[in-house]
Amino acid sequence: MVRAPCCEKMGLKKGPWSPEEDQILVSFIHKNGHANWRALPKQAGLTRCGKSCRLRWINYLRPDIKRGNFTKEEEETIINLHEMLGNRWSAIAARLPGRTDNEIKNVWHTQLKKRLKSHHEPSRDSKRRPIDTKVIREDTNVKEHARTSPQQCSSEMSSVTDSSTKKTTTTIFIKDEEEIDYSSEYFPPIDESFWSDELSTVEIECPSPSNTILSVEIGSRFDDSMDFWYNLLSRDGNIQDLPEF
DNA sequence: AACCAAGACAACCGCCTGATG
DNA sequence: ACATCAGGCGGTTGTCTTGGT
Numbered sequence: 001m002v003r004a005p006c007c008e009k010m011g012l013k014k015g016p017w018s019p020e021e022d023q024i025l026v027s028f029i030h031k032n033g034h035a036n037w038r039a040l041p042k043q044a045g046l047t048r049c050g051k052s053c054r055l056r057w058i059n060y061l062r063p064d065i066k067r068g069n070f071t072k073e074e075e076e077t078i079i080n081l082h083e084m085l086g087n088r089w090s091a092i093a094a095r096l097p098g099r100t101d102n103e104i105k106n107v108w109h110t111q112l113k114k115r116l117k118s119h120h121e122p123s124r125d126s127k128r129r130p131i132d133t134k135v136i137r138e139d140t141n142v143k144e145h146a147r148t149s150p151q152q153c154s155s156e157m158s159s160v161t162d163s164s165t166k167k168t169t170t171t172i173f174i175k176d177e178e179e180i181d182y183s184s185e186y187f188p189p190i191d192e193s194f195w196s197d198e199l200s201t202v203e204i205e206c207p208s209p210s211n212t213i214l215s216v217e218i219g220s221r222f223d224d225s226m227d228f229w230y231n232l233l234s235r236d237g238n239i240q241d242l243p244e245f
Numbered sequence: 246a247a248c249c250a251a252g253a254c255a256a257c258c259g260c261c262t263g264a265t266g
Numbered sequence: 267a268c269a270t271c272a273g274g275c276g277g278t279t280g281t282c283t284t285g286g287t
Contacts, residue, residue, distance in 0.1 A: 016255070016281075038272065054273075055256065090275060101275075102255075110253055 013047045017056050021046060025053055026061050059102045066098025070107055078104055079112055 017025075028044035034057065037050035046053060059065075070078075074096060081092045089101035089108075096104065 014257075036272080050272080051258090051274095052256075058274095059255075087276065105276075106254055 011047065012049050012052075014052070017060075021048070022056070022061060025056060029057060029061075055102075059100045064098055065100065070099075074099070075107070075112060078108060082108065082112075 013021075024044055024046055028040070032043070034040055034054070037054045040046075040050055041048045041053050044053075048056075077096060078092060081095060085091050087105075089105045093099055093101040093104050
C-alpha cells in the first residue's frame with residue numbers, strides 16, 4: 001500500500017500566513033494545545049496541512065521565540081557548534097534558547113558561512129591549515145599512530161554523519177606541538193577495544209613534520225571513551241558539552 | 246520612477262525515525 | 267515482523283525587501 005501524504009493537497013492553502021490565520025492558530029493552541037498536528041487545522045478551522053501549522057508555530061508563533069538580530073555571542077556560538085556538530089541545526093538550536101533551527105540555518109547560509117570562509121583564508125601568521133587542504137592518508141599503521149597522538153593534540157573538532165551509510169566522520173584539528181600543554185591528567189588511558197569494530201571514522205590531523213591527517217576507525221566503545229575527547233576539546237575551550245554521535 | 250539583482254527570511258518538500266496496531 | 271502514521275529534521279525553493287543603476 002502506498003503511504004498516504006501527510007495532508008490532502010486539494011483545497012489546502014500554501015504560502016505566507018495571514019495575520020488572521022496566525023490568530024486562529026495561536027488562540028486554538030492556547031485553548032487546546034497541539035497534541036495532534038494532523039487533526040489540528042481541521043479542528044481549528046484552518047485550510048492548511050498539519051505540517052504547515054506545526055512549522056508556523058515552531059518557527060514563528062511560539063511565545064518563547066526570540067526575535068531580532070543575532071548577537072555576536074550567538075553568532076560565535078553557532079560557528080563553534082557548527083564546527084562540532086555540522087549541519088545539525090536542531091541540535092545547535094537546542095543550545096540557543098529562543099532561536100529556531102530554521103532561523104539558525106538561514107543565518108548560517110546568509111551570513112556566517114561567508115564570514116567563516118573569509119576567516120579561514122590562509123595567512124602567514126596562522127599555524128592552522130585551512131580545512132580544504134587536508135589530506136587523508138590510508139595507512140595500515142594508523143591506529144598505532146592515533147593511539148599515541150591524542151596526548152599531543154590540541155583541538156578543534158567537527159563531525160558529519162552520512163545519512164545513507166550511517167557513518168559518522170569526526171575531524172580533530174591538531175595545533176603544533178609547541179603550543180600544547182602536556183598535562184597528562186586530561187587524558188585517561190584507553191584500551192584496545194576502543195578501536196574495535198567500524199562504526200565511525202576519526203580523522204586526526206597530525207603536527208609537523210608529517211602534516212597529514214590520520215583516518216582512524218573507532219569502535220563500539222567510542223561513546224564510553226568520549227570523555228577522552230571531551231577533555232581534549234574542552235581544555236581548549238572548543239566545546240562546553242559532549243558532542244552527540 | 247522603473248527595473249533588476251542580490252540578500253534575507255519564511256515556508257515547503259521529501260526523507261527518516263520512533264510509536265503503534 | 268510488518269505496515270502505517272505522525273512528528274521531526276535538513277535541504278531546497280519561494281517570496282519579499284533592499285540597494286544599485
